[in-house]
Amino acid sequence: MATPKAGIHGWGVYIPIYRLPLSDIAKIWGWHPDQYKGLAVESKAIAGPDEDSLTMGYEAAYNAIKRSKIEPKKISAIFFGTESKPYAVKPSATIIGEALGITPFTMASDLEFACRAASEGMRSLIGMAASGLIDYGLAIGSDTAQANPGDVLEFTAASGAAAFVIGRTSNASAIIEDSVTFVTDTPDFWRRASQPYPLHGEGFTGEPAYFYHIENAVKALLERNGLKPSDFDYAIFHQPNGKFPVKVGQDLGFNMDQMKDGLVTPMIGNTYNASALMGLARVLDKAKPGQKILLAPFGSGAGSDAYLITVTDEVENRKPLAPTVEDYLNRKVLIDYASYAKSRSIIHVIK
């Protein structure tokens, strides 16, 4: 059976303007500088007081649709992947769909799988587009990631969004040739219902979770396509910090030249559902026709996807149609811990 293929028609991201230097977090909580320097992240992007995963998801999707050059009404599935949804019950996907003019004849739902929910949405859209159920679908990953103040997680939990219009292969900017998912029941990171902040198993989030799942997904993809790491021009991995993606890439046999363009976390922190997908957007901003991309998002709980993507000639026509990841990275205002605390509602106000 031929592998179902689908195309990436448009891509778009959104990064809020505010940046909090990690040194500020260390200063407030009394961390030793080594504690955050090992993470290889300089500062993290912070959603403003009037932003949330919904507004950021809208911005990213708006950019993706512009690049796709299609009418919003032609989109008939919206998957919104997040672990920071403004409503626990009430779909965010319908709000974004309505704001973008996609509703009412569309599927719309919010997905949850820690940091890889949006990627699961992408895999679903591949099948839906390849089967002819839909012409186009929208996958959005957006998070205003939460972290308990003072927890080591606070250094990297950041805000940002990435979105992709997925459809049939004709006239696409890139073709998703194949994809693999690898999941197990691994409780490395979780947030119970009604709890404000997630908990994590410290070292357990590394080898048995992040590395184990990504390595297995990627190896399975390479094996069944008869490919080796050197066949790729780019390799992008989920980026909980600046260190893990480089290590997992090197362990799998990729080099820094293949990985550096897909690394965004060192500048803005971990945007959770947008983390690896923002790396893909940045690579598409630069990639040349014919180039091959490996993409491997990861979500705690735990699972990883591995995608084999080939860039088409059409990519050049789409690049200028919306702001690039670089545009958003360069657009920044440094804030201090107090502004971040107010903006992210860490300060408990009695009303």
Added chain:
Amino acid sequence: MVVYVEGVGMTKIDRHYDYSLKDLAANAAFAAIEQAGGVDGIDYLVFSSSLSSLQDNQLDTASYLATSLGLRGIKALNVEAGEASGLAAISVAKSLLESHQADKVLVIGAEKLNEFVSSKVYKQLQMLYDGDTKSFYNIGFAGDAAILMRLYMDTYNVDRELMSYWPALMHSNAKENPYAMLNFAIKPDKVAKSQILADPITLLDSYPLGDGAAAIVLSNKDMSSSPLAKISAIESSTGYGSIELSEDPLLFDSLSEAFRRISNIADTSNLDFIEIHDSFTITAMIILETLGLANRGKAAELVSTGYFSPGGKGPLANPSGGLKARGHPLGATGVYQIAESSLQVANKFPGVKANNAKKGLVVSLNGLGSSSYVALVEGV
């Protein structure tokens, strides 16, 4: 009376997420039993662990463990003495053999320090110190040792950098030990620059949170076939374990007394190696000085000259890498120390070897010396 070490088993100390306490204990026990030539004659299990009953919500672990190991019917007993549990268990086993309550004893020490997130485990580690005066007031895990280290450096005018040679030596030794958790080298100048746990104690002055199990099979002379080593003597003493109560906090009173007692019944001179309880750099310095292996205030300097290093003039210190770098799975540590020392005198230790070693001293204590245990391990 002398008891014989028939076999030893150890697991590598690591984050063993995939193994339960019983799994680790079984791995170590089966290796020890195999080396001892089988289960025949083993009639007692002494099990040592500090935190497992709390972590696993399990009491009488020794009995359940005996049955799950296939040894149902033998006698079994738990021993808990904080960080000194392992050597305390061996001390109890030796007494059982001496009193002919047992002919062959399997001693297992096992601990999982990665069972919970570190904040919870560090809270549990506070329980090693006096509840009334320390943990009740939430004095942190390294807090007391930090005060002791400050006092030591101020009293003897010892430079922080001089203290850093001990952790570097431990890592250098552990690099060769296949059972060590931190088997990589560090330079002394890294120690002071690492994260502060409780000033002046840094991360590299302290031990890693590791999971592990060690086991030994002990017998009396009648039952012994081809032993690896003999334990000539074990002694112990209680003490203040507290800086503020102690008349001389820069010595461990319990260790001083335990060492005096063992020296009365055995020849503790001409040691080829020592395996001591370096829970922190400062603990190692005080132990060396309490044992008289270094002049008071001079241990750090002596370490820096290579006196305790492989090929040095003094006894080889912690060829295993010590608590610092081999690791310190609390209740298992004393059993590791005896297992390693038995292999040393049998010339079978798979890491740094003490040259032609005949005799080694093992020191284990809880906290800052609420109790101290010393054991003399000799070749046969």
